[in-house]
Amino acid sequence: MMRSVGTLTRADLAETINRKMGFSRSESLALVEQILAKMCDGLSEGQNVKISGFGSFILRDKRERVGRNPKTGVEVPITPRRVLTFRASQKLKARIAEG
Amino acid sequence: MIRSELLQALAADNSDLRPEEIEQVVSIFFDEIAKRLAEGGRVELRGFGAFSTREREARTGRNPRTGEAVEVPAKRVPYFKPGKEMRERLNTE
Numbered sequence: 728m729m730r731s732v733g734t735l736t737r738a739d740l741a742e743t744i745n746r747k748m749g750f751s752r753s754e755s756l757a758l759v760e761q762i763l764a765k766m767c768d769g770l771s772e773g774q775n776v777k778i779s780g781f782g783s784f785i786l787r788d789k790r791e792r793v794g795r796n797p798k799t800g801v802e803v804p805i806t807p808r809r810v811l812t813f814r815a816s817q818k819l820k821a822r823i824a825e826g
Numbered sequence: 827m828i829r830s831e832l833l834q835a836l837a838a839d840n841s842d843l844r845p846e847e848i849e850q851v852v853s854i855f856f857d858e859i860a861k862r863l864a865e866g867g868r869v870e871l872r873g874f875g876a877f878s879t880r881e882r883e884a885r886t887g888r889n890p891r892t893g894e895a896v897e898v899p900a901k902r903v904p905y906f907k908p909g910k911e912m913r914e915r916l917n918t919e
Contacts, residue, residue: 732867735858743858744851758836758851763874765835769827771915776827781856782904786916809916811875813906822864823879824901 737763770811782815863904873911880905 737759744755766776766784776784787810794805815823827835829852836848843851859869859877869877884900908916 732862732865735862735867735869737871740855740858744854747854748847748850758840759855761836761839762832762852762855763871765832766827767874767912767915768835769831770912774827776832778829778832778856781860784906811908811912811916813875813877813904815904819860819863819904822860823904825864 778816780816780818782813782819785812785814786810787812866902871909873909875906875908875912878905878907879903 737756740759741752741756744750744758745752748755750758769776770784770786773786775786789805789808789810791807792805793802795802833845833848833852836852837843837845840848862869863877863879866879879902882901882903885898887896887898888894889896
């Protein structure tokens with residue numbers, strides 16, 4: 728196992744922006760929220776979001792299919808839905824594989 | 827939406843910032859996420875989703891062109907799970 732590191736959150740991202748850019752903490756946090764909101768807006772409008780060097784957030788439309796309640800075994804229809812997948816760029820994959 | 831369009835959208839809402847500053851902020855954002863994943867950590871962005879990494883065992887693969895067997899070593903791969911709010915938002919229109 729690799730050394731365990733904690734979970735990165737919005738607050739951590741804002742802190743790094745605050746430290747590296749010299750923007751206030753509140754301004755830094757607002758920028759983090761805006762980046763997420765812009766990506767969210769694009770996705771909810773049906774646009775894939777592609778960030779070069781990082782990866783692509785890709786929408787997929789799933790048809791209705793038959794599922795099963797794993798507890799009771801009863802068949803239930805799974806309604807058609809749009810799902811979000813992430814495809815990491817080669818650069819990100821390489822960076823993570825190397826560790 | 828591509829990276830440059832994200833930068834434009836941010837610029838439109840932040841007329842007090844120079845384009846280079848917005849570019850740097852977006853670079854820091856994705857770079858910090860990548861860095862944490864490379865260190866073996868997790869990234870949790872409530873409402874949007876969570877990034878983590880998963881172990882892949884070593885396997886024998888094949889070169890699809892030649893059919894030749896190749897050993898693929900064990901490695902870590904990135905994984906993203908969309909958040910609940912995101913999943914719901916994608917299905918409300």
